[in-house]
Amino acid sequence: NLILLSPKNEELRKDIHSLLQEAGISSHVALLSSGTTSKTPKGYAISKRALLIHAKSVNQFLGLTNKDRWGLTLPPFHIGGLGIMIRSQLINQAPVNLYPWDPLRLADSIQNEKITAISLVPTQIYDLIKHKIRAPKNLRIALVGGDFLGEELERQAYELGWPLWRTFGMTEVSSQLATGGDIRQGLQILPIHQVKQDASQRLWVKTPTLFSIEFHFNEKWIVSSAQNKCDEDNYYPLEDKVVIKGNRIIPLGRLDGSFKISGRLVSFLDLKNQLDKFCLEHGIWGKLELTLSADARLGQQLNLSHDPEINKDFVQRFLERIKPVKVQNVFSGIERTELGKVQLHKN
Numbered sequence: 001n002l003i004l005l006s007p008k009n010e011e012l013r014k015d016i017h018s019l020l021q022e023a024g025i026s027s028h029v030a031l032l033s034s035g036t037t038s039k040t041p042k043g044y045a046i047s048k049r050a051l052l053i054h055a056k057s058v059n060q061f062l063g064l065t066n067k068d069r070w071g072l073t074l075p076p077f078h079i080g081g082l083g084i085m086i087r088s089q090l091i092n093q094a095p096v097n098l099y100p101w102d103p104l105r106l107a108d109s110i111q112n113e114k115i116t117a118i119s120l121v122p123t124q125i126y127d128l129i130k131h132k133i134r135a136p137k138n139l140r141i142a143l144v145g146g147d148f149l150g151e152e153l154e155r156q157a158y159e160l161g162w163p164l165w166r167t168f169g170m171t172e173v174s175s176q177l178a179t180g181g182d183i184r185q186g187l188q189i190l191p192i193h194q195v196k197q198d199a200s201q202r203l204w205v206k207t208p209t210l211f212s213i214e215f216h217f218n219e220k221w222i223v224s225s226a227q228n229k230c231d232e233d234n235y236y237p238l239e240d241k242v243v244i245k246g247n248r249i250i251p252l253g254r255l256d257g258s259f260k261i262s263g264r265l266v267s268f269l270d271l272k273n274q275l276d277k278f279c280l281e282h283g284i285w286g287k288l289e290l291t292l293s294a295d296a297r298l299g300q301q302l303n304l305s306h307d308p309e310i311n312k313d314f315v316q317r318f319l320e321r322i323k324p325v326k327v328q329n330v331f332s333g334i335e336r337t338e339l340g341k342v343q344l345h346k347n
Helices: 007-022 048-062 079-090 103-112 122-130 151-159 268-281 312-321
Strands: 002-004 028-032 042-047 117-120 141-144 164-170 175-180 187-189 194-197 202-206 213-217 221-225 236-245 248-254 258-261 264-267 288-295 299-306 329-332
Touching: 002 007, 007 028, 007 221, 028 048, 028 079, 042 048, 048 079, 048 175, 079 117, 079 175, 103 122, 117 122, 122 151, 151 164, 151 268, 164 187, 175 248, 194 236, 248 268, 264 268, 268 288, 268 312, 288 312, 299 312
Parallel strands: 002 028, 117 141, 141 164, 299 329
Antiparallel strands: 028 042, 042 213, 164 175, 175 187, 187 248, 194 202, 202 236, 213 221, 236 248, 258 264, 288 299
């Protein structure tokens, strides 16, 4: 087994090694999910066979050959970076290491190293826009995943020539589940996956690239098998809502992505788009963040986190903009994962 961890989570290695042994797992890669926190770490063990099948499928889907070259802009201890390393191996081209992230050197590296494909997260795209960095002409594909990408941020990236391909995926299925250009028209499902949805629009997937076991810590380590959650047709339930149109899906957000305020149903994704546009207008992108969290009385609550250094007037102006939607908590400070995802504040 191979255990891939961020340096800040290195102390978990012995525990994870023991969990894999006790579960009888071999020839697997264990890594934490991209949204994990230090207090409640969560990870998956994925077979090496599943990872190879997935990497081959992505290369074929994108039409990549040994004339192409991947740039590694994501940490190798997360599924996005690991996937790029395996895809590179399968086309017999070593990936060019572009991690740790430096937006000012990216374009030159892509051009000089003849990189044709990279994978980015929205915080990296914002850095490129902030510095008005144009995409080199030899870059054919810039996959975008990992977190919410606002429409305005996407538009500005296109204007600078970045060939964005939105991706929808998760560690549970070894990375990408669907990929495409226009998310409103739906992202095309990779041929290795079969999907369906239930009455609540929850996404179910049947795939040879599904993880084997999940492990997470909540006062003690808990291990569960993917197979135990599958239905009789071997479909696994994910925590996402979607619309399925033939071989395409339109992601609607997490299962908790809609909530009621005074009896009015509110879309969390719409709020995120409003926040994205507001922050870009005022030059404070990444300084305000919205999150949803569970609440014993309300069921769900809306939270707003802000950078301690920004003018508090921006907070009030945004709260006014989204009325009658009410934010239950306002926090000072934004804690992020290595991929730029916001970590939830715990009350």
